Amino acid sequence: xxxxxxxxxxxxxxxxxxxxxxxxxxxxxxxxxxxxxxxxxxxxxxxxxxxxxxxxxxxxxxxxxxxxxxxxxxxxxxxxxxxxxxxxxxxxxxxxxxxxxxxxxxxxxxxxxxxxxxxxxxxxxxxxxxxxxxxxxxxxxxxxxxxxxxxxxxxxxxxxxxxxxxxxxxxxxxxxxxxxxxxxxxxxxxxxxxxxxxxxxxxxxxxxxxxxxxxxxxxxxxxxxxxxxxxxxxxxxxxxxxxxxxxxxxxxxxxxxxxxxxxxxxxxxxxxxxxxxxxxxxxxxxxxxxxxxxxxxxxxxxxxxxxxxxxxxxxxxxxxxxxxxxxxxxxxxxxxxxxxxxxxxxxxxxxxxxxxxxxxxxxxxxxxxxxxxxxxxxxxxxxxxxxxxxxxxx
Numbered sequence: 001x002x003x004x005x006x007x008x009x010x011x012x013x014x015x016x017x018x019x020x021x022x023x024x025x026x027x028x029x030x031x032x033x034x035x036x037x038x039x040x041x042x043x044x045x046x047x048x049x050x051x052x053x054x055x056x057x058x059x060x061x062x063x064x065x066x067x068x069x070x071x072x073x074x075x076x077x078x079x080x081x082x083x084x085x086x087x088x089x090x091x092x093x094x095x096x097x098x099x100x101x102x103x104x105x106x107x108x109x110x111x112x113x114x115x116x117x118x119x120x121x122x123x124x125x126x127x128x129x130x131x132x133x134x135x136x137x138x139x140x141x142x143x144x145x146x147x148x149x150x151x152x153x154x155x156x157x158x159x160x161x162x163x164x165x166x167x168x169x170x171x172x173x174x175x176x177x178x179x180x181x182x183x184x185x186x187x188x189x190x191x192x193x194x195x196x197x198x199x200x201x202x203x204x205x206x207x208x209x210x211x212x213x214x215x216x217x218x219x220x221x222x223x224x225x226x227x228x229x230x231x232x233x234x235x236x237x238x239x240x241x242x243x244x245x246x247x248x249x250x251x252x253x254x255x256x257x258x259x260x261x262x263x264x265x266x267x268x269x270x271x272x273x274x275x276x277x278x279x280x281x282x283x284x285x286x287x288x289x290x291x292x293x294x295x296x297x298x299x300x301x302x303x304x305x306x307x308x309x310x311x312x313x314x315x316x317x318x319x320x321x322x323x324x325x326x327x328x329x330x331x332x333x334x335x336x337x338x339x340x341x342x343x344x345x346x347x348x349x350x351x352x353x354x355x356x357x358x359x360x361x362x363x364x365x366x367x368x369x370x371x372x373x374x375x376x377x378x379x380x381x382x383x384x385x386x387x388x389x390x391x392x393x394x
Contacts, residue, residue, distance in 0.1 A: 012039020012365040017192060018098045018385070019043065020091075021075060024051045026148070026174060027208065028104035028132050029071040030181030035102075035188065036074030037357040039365050043098075043381055044075045045091065047082070050374040062350035062373075069352055069371045073345065076377035082113045090382055095120050097385045099195065100128040100188050106145070107137050117203055127201040128191030132184040136207035146208055148176035155212025160219065164234040179215060180208040240284060241291040242266060245324065246302040246310075253307050256320045263287075265317030269310060270301035331355075345370035 017040040021032040029044075029051070036042040044051075051068060059066040078094075081087040092115065095101055101120060103110060110116045117129040131137060134146020149170050152158050157175070158168040184206045191202035213220070219238075222228050236244035242257035257266040263284075267275040275281055275297065280290040287294055302310060307323055314321040325333065331342050341356040347370035357368065 011363055012037070013361060013363065014038040014040035014192075017041065017100070019188075020045060020095055020098045020101045022101060022103035022105065022110075023132065024104065025053055025177075026067075026071060027177040027181040028102060028184070029053075030178055031130075031132060031184035031188070032075065032102050033071050033073060034182065034185040034359070035100075037359055037365060037368070038361075040100075042075040043094065043377070043385070044072065044077050044372065045080050045082075045094070046077055046374060048079055050079075054374065061352055062347050064371065064373070069354065072371035073354065074365070074369050075372055076381055077372035077375055078378045078381045079375035080378075082115065088114050091115055092120075092123065094381070094385055095127065096124055098124070098127065099192060100130065102130045102132065102184060102188060104132040107131070107133055107142050121201055121203065125201055126195045126199060128188055128195060128204065129201070130184050130188045130191065130204040130206065132180060132206045132208075134208050136210060137205045141209070148174040148208075151176040151180075151208040151212045155209055156216055156220075157212055160230060160233050162232045162234070164232050166232060168232065175215070176208050176212055180206060180211040183211050236291075239288065241287045241294055242284075242298075246299065248302050248305055248307040248310055251307045252324045253302075253311060254322055254324060255314065258320075262317075262319045265319045266298075266314070269313035269317050269319060270298060270305075272297060272301055343368065347371070347373075 014035060017035075019032060019035050019040045019042045021029070021042050021044040023029050023032060023044075024046075032042050032044070051072075053068040053071075054064050056065045056067040061069060080090050080094075082091060095115075101117075117131070120129055121127050133142075134151060135141035135144055152170050152175065153168075155176070158170055160168075161171060162169045184204075187204040187206055191204055195201050219230055222230065222238075230238055240256075240258055242255065242263055245252050245254045255266060257263050263281075264276050267273060279286070281287045281294055305313075311321055311323065323329075330336060336342065339356070339360075341358065343354055343356040345352045345354060345368060352370050357365070
């Protein structure tokens with residue numbers, strides 16, 4: 001392990017940990033940003049052309065795309081051409097000084113470049129090597145290319161997403177990428193803990209498709225236990241008919257009346273006080289069996305009220321509810337702002353506004369470094385950690 005004082009000043013539980021980031025696009029950089037947010041020194045190794053996401057439009061700040069800027073804070077950028085012998089040598093020396101490597105090349109690519117996981121771990125036995133791929137390091141789909149929408153479709157999630165009677169749609173958020181990134185960060189942390197306890201590194205294998213299948217959760221259990229193949233879920237829950245969206249006079253809200261007390265409170269808020277005594281709706285099982293009749297009563301009652309009126313009534317009854325915010329409304333929400341989930345980061349003459357760090361922990365990182373420009377740390381990193389001048393990197 002290198003001197004914890006080396007590199008950019010920061011704090012957090014991973015201070016002193018060095019992570020070599022061989023990832024591009026979204027899933028991998030999201031994983032390594034989590035590690036950086038927790039205090040690790042993350043060294044992003046880029047080809048001379050840079051991470052391709054630096055150039056994805058339509059929005060750019062200080063020469064880099066908003067896409068790239070969203071998942072690359074708390075990192076240093078080093079340019080290394082892995083297709084050259086000098087570049088490979090620089091990477092190997094960098095890895096010798098590291099605690100973990102996270103990569104998202106297709107399986108076998110690092111081996112073809114002469115810097116495969118077995119070689120890296122042989123040189124540095126305590127090293128944690130995490131591979132994040134579409135389908136994993138084995139199996140019949142191993143060599144297929146994968147992107148977020150591919151694994152959303154194959155993983156079953158798209159078959160559940162969309163209006164009932166309509167067509168499947170992808171999640172509005174790239175959950176195929178982001179959830180796999182979170183798993184990659186999680187398993188890397190487990191490997192680092194093992195290295196600390198057992199003085200031995202690990203080889204971790206995270207697949208985007210595996211992650212999507214795991215997210216099926218109780219939906220998969222329903223099928224495995226009862227043979228039920230669910231379809232599009234629309235704006236409601238398959239098990240709890242009072243866990244759903246409602247259209248008010250002016251906008252939509254969501255309600256989650258999950259308990260008997262909340263069910264009664266929902267009825268009072270909608271001016272339907274007799275509904276709890278209707279035998280068709282006495283229990284959740286009854287309400288589920290008669291969900292169509294129940295919807296025909298709840299929906300017109302909601303449309304008679306504005307969202308603000310109904311939300312106030314539901315709050316008074318202790319029924320969890322919320323407006324369906326647009327992105328701008330979410331980022332302006334007082335709770336979001338109070339939790340530091342919108343931050344400003346200076347980078348040269350520019351100020352970057354970004355989503356903040358959701359991981360709050362005592363002695364956490366107090367300041368966050370803006371995403372680096374391409375290669376801006378090459379001289380320092382290769383001159384210290386790798387022990388070589390920058391010119392040997394290409």
